[in-house]
Amino acid sequence: MSGCSGTLSREHEKLLIGRARSGDRAAVRELIDLHKDRLFAFIWRMVFNYHDAEDICQDAFLKAFASLDTFSSEYRFSTWLFTIGYRVCLNRIRRRKALTGEMDFASLAGSGSDAASATLQSEEAGQIRDLIWKAVDRLGAPQRATIVLFYRHEQSCQEIARVLQLPIATVKSHLHRARARLRESLESLGEKDLLHLRNLSA
Amino acid sequence: MRCEQAHQLFDAYLDGELSPSLATELGAHRVRCADCRQALAILEVSGHILASDHDGAALEGDFSDRLLACMDGNGLGWGRRLLRGLYVGGPLAAAAMIGLAFLGVFDTGQKTRILGEKHIRSEVANVVPDSIMPAAGDRGSGQDQALDIFLQQAEKSLDAKRQSWESLQKAPDLTVLQLLEMLNALLEPAEGSPPDEAPFPGADAPASATSDIEDL
Numbered sequence: 001m002s003g004c005s006g007t008l009s010r011e012h013e014k015l016l017i018g019r020a021r022s023g024d025r026a027a028v029r030e031l032i033d034l035h036k037d038r039l040f041a042f043i044w045r046m047v048f049n050y051h052d053a054e055d056i057c058q059d060a061f062l063k064a065f066a067s068l069d070t071f072s073s074e075y076r077f078s079t080w081l082f083t084i085g086y087r088v089c090l091n092r093i094r095r096r097k098a099l100t101g102e103m104d105f106a107s108l109a110g111s112g113s114d115a116a117s118a119t120l121q122s123e124e125a126g127q128i129r130d131l132i133w134k135a136v137d138r139l140g141a142p143q144r145a146t147i148v149l150f151y152r153h154e155q156s157c158q159e160i161a162r163v164l165q166l167p168i169a170t171v172k173s174h175l176h177r178a179r180a181r182l183r184e185s186l187e188s189l190g191e192k193d194l195l196h197l198r199n200l201s202a
Numbered sequence: 203m204r205c206e207q208a209h210q211l212f213d214a215y216l217d218g219e220l221s222p223s224l225a226t227e228l229g230a231h232r233v234r235c236a237d238c239r240q241a242l243a244i245l246e247v248s249g250h251i252l253a254s255d256h257d258g259a260a261l262e263g264d265f266s267d268r269l270l271a272c273m274d275g276n277g278l279g280w281g282r283r284l285l286r287g288l289y290v291g292g293p294l295a296a297a298a299m300i301g302l303a304f305l306g307v308f309d310t311g312q313k314t315r316i317l318g319e320k321h322i323r324s325e326v327a328n329v330v331p332d333s334i335m336p337a338a339g340d341r342g343s344g345q346d347q348a349l350d351i352f353l354q355q356a357e358k359s360l361d362a363k364r365q366s367w368e369s370l371q372k373a374p375d376l377t378v379l380q381l382l383e384m385l386n387a388l389l390e391p392a393e394g395s396p397p398d399e400a401p402f403p404g405a406d407a408p409a410s411a412t413s414d415i416e417d418l
Binding site for chain 2: 025028033036040041044054057061062065129132133135148152172179183186187
């Protein structure tokens with residue numbers, strides 16, 4: 001998580017958007033640099049494919065800057081960008097489903113294991129981490145988006161509701177179901193694993 | 203607190219939305235209940251891992267450059283699309299307008315429309331006297347043949363009007379009746395025509411039919 005957007009003040013963001021609207025290339029670049037990593041991380045978790053994620057990310061930025069005049073400063077730029085990114089993701093997932101039938105998320109998941117974990121170093125911990133991510137990857141798109149935005153991007157239910165364009169109650173319901181699915185997936189863990197989990201969570 | 207009640211509070215607890223008193227009650231239940239302790243531990247650790255784990259993939263360093271180049275390309279593309287639209291769409295739109303005008307779409311009905319072949323055929327059929335028709339046994343084909351010839355002659359007379367939009371615009375007062383009068387007028391010279399120029403010049407045309415035409 002870049003966290004850049006978190007440190008970007010509303011005033012500075014408004015200034016950047018104003019400059020970007022008037023065609024200031026430097027402002028456009030700054031906005032891209034501030035948000036690209038977080039947007040890509042979110043999209044990658046949705047589509048599980050680097051090139052697709054990059055395409056969607058690019059598409060989302062292009063759409064966002066093409067319709068910058070319609071952006072309302074009432075919201076954060078990141079919220080708006082994530083909304084566009086999520087919509088593009090959904091379209092891509094639907095198209096892929098139409099081409100290949102129902103997607104097998106389990107077969108697509110697991111590429112995240114390539115990355116080293118900052119928190120879980122041991123082999124056992126790595127397995128648990130994989131188990132958790134695979135459980136997330138098996139969730140439906142709205143539930144997955146909800147849980148990724150909530151935990152990884154530290155967005156509130158209200159912000160998630162704006163991004164996914166859903167009522168807050170629906171977002172909370174998605175979060176509840178996603179947690180229930182996570183719990184079900186991890187209930188098979190033995191006492192040893194649970195002890196490991198408790199130690200990690202402490 | 204029962205386990206069912208505790209489970210209902212999990213979300214609020216994890217979201218930090220639980221009141222202090224309920225949080226205390228849930229904490230007390232958690233100490234006593236191994237199942238709830240396990241369930242909450244799983245959720246807490248899952249959340250911790252989801253929040254802090256490294257991203258599975260990262261964008262390449264030149265993403266911003268490529269995106270900016272793409273945006274520049276798109277900008278030019280819009281210009282090109284606009285120019286192409288003017289070059290291609292303009293003439294197409296003009297052609298469509300002429301076509302629609304030719305079909306009489308802009309004629310509000312007070313003035314005549316340029317008649318389609320089908321319409322001319324039906325109008326001509328209404329005014330062609332039965333007397334010019336061939337013998338009863340051959341009436342259908344003979345009538346069609348007669349109408350074809352009348353139509354050809356009518357089209358010849360309208361050629362000038364059909365060749366350009368301007369000429370059509372100059373003749374908006376051509377009514378159906380006037381057209382039919384024109385057709386009748388076209389029929390008149392056939393009286394003096396030699397038999398090989400009669401409306402039924404075909405070798406298979408019955409002799410009676412030729413004479414009927416001549417009678418007109």
